[in-house]
Amino acid sequence: EDQVTQSPEALRLQEGESSSLNCSYTVSGLRGLFWYRQDPGKGPEFLFTLYSAGEEKEKERLKATLTKKESFLHITAPKPEDSATYLCAVQAKGSGNTGKLIFGQGTTLQVKP
Amino acid sequence: DGGITQSPKYLFRKEGQNVTLSCEQNLNHDAMYWYRQDPGQGLRLIYYSQIVNDFQKGDIAEGYSVSREKKESFPLTVTSAQKNPTAFYLCASSIRGSRGFGYTFGSGTRLTVV
Numbered sequence: 001e002d003q004v005t006q007s008p009e010a011l012r013l014q015e016g017e018s019s020s021l022n023c024s025y026t027v028s029g030l031r032g033l034f035w036y037r038q039d040p041g042k043g044p045e046f047l048f049t050l051y052s053a054g055e056e057k058e059k060e061r062l063k064a065t066l067t068k069k070e071s072f073l074h075i076t077a078p079k080p081e082d083s084a085t086y087l088c089a090v091q092a093k094g095s096g097n098t099g100k101l102i103f104g105q106g107t108t109l110q111v112k113p
Numbered sequence: 114d115g116g117i118t119q120s121p122k123y124l125f126r127k128e129g130q131n132v133t134l135s136c137e138q139n140l141n142h143d144a145m146y147w148y149r150q151d152p153g154q155g156l157r158l159i160y161y162s163q164i165v166n167d168f169q170k171g172d173i174a175e176g177y178s179v180s181r182e183k184k185e186s187f188p189l190t191v192t193s194a195q196k197n198p199t200a201f202y203l204c205a206s207s208i209r210g211s212r213g214f215g216y217t218f219g220s221g222t223r224l225t226v227v
Binding site: 004009032034036041042043044045046049087089098099100101102103104105106 | 117119144146148153154155156157158161163169171203205207215216217218219220221223
């Protein structure tokens with residue numbers, strides 16, 4: 001069964017304290033892995049797509065990496081405005097052309113000034 | 114600006130009542146999706162549609178119904194058969210059969226049973 005697990009569930013950092021969020025996945029062939037940011041009471045906002053092991057993407061203080069079993073979202077010198085829930089999702093080759101995504105439960109990040 | 118509009122933002126349902134959540138997009142996307150989000154759980158797929166007049170059940174379709182009469186619109190009805198409807202509902206769209214475009218999400222509808 002295709003599955004996505006994120007850890008930790010919650011993470012509290014001081015401003016400037018770098019860390020990483022983990023997304024472990026088990027799928028029957030990976031078509032793509034997606035990272036989203038979600039603020040309270042709002043819809044998720046797209047951050048990155050990764051397709052193959054070794055691939056990396058960066059945006060401001062965020063950097064996403066991918067291996068054959070997991071993805072990391074590295075946050076460098078975070079600021080309070082980075083506080084949000086970060087969602088990881090995968091699209092399996094077995095999903096055909098349906099576009100279905102399988103989501104992890106998310107990591108809630110709090111950055112204190 | 115292109116995007117997805119969900120309405121209403123908050124919705125209250127009485128026992129035994131059907132309610133309909135609206136989802137409209139002007140992105141010219143073929144595929145549309147409805148997900149349900151509960152605290153501590155990942156998003157779960159309710160229904161999806163790849164083209165007009167066609168839709169498929171997702172993982173938790175029981176107690177829900179949809180229609181896709183127009184490309185731009187994908188309303189979700191929560192029926193009285195859904196015993197635990199209190200949740201945050203998210204509508205999304207994507208390019209059909211896309212690889213790598215992911216989803217564009219709406220801002221969500223919070224449904225509460227009163």
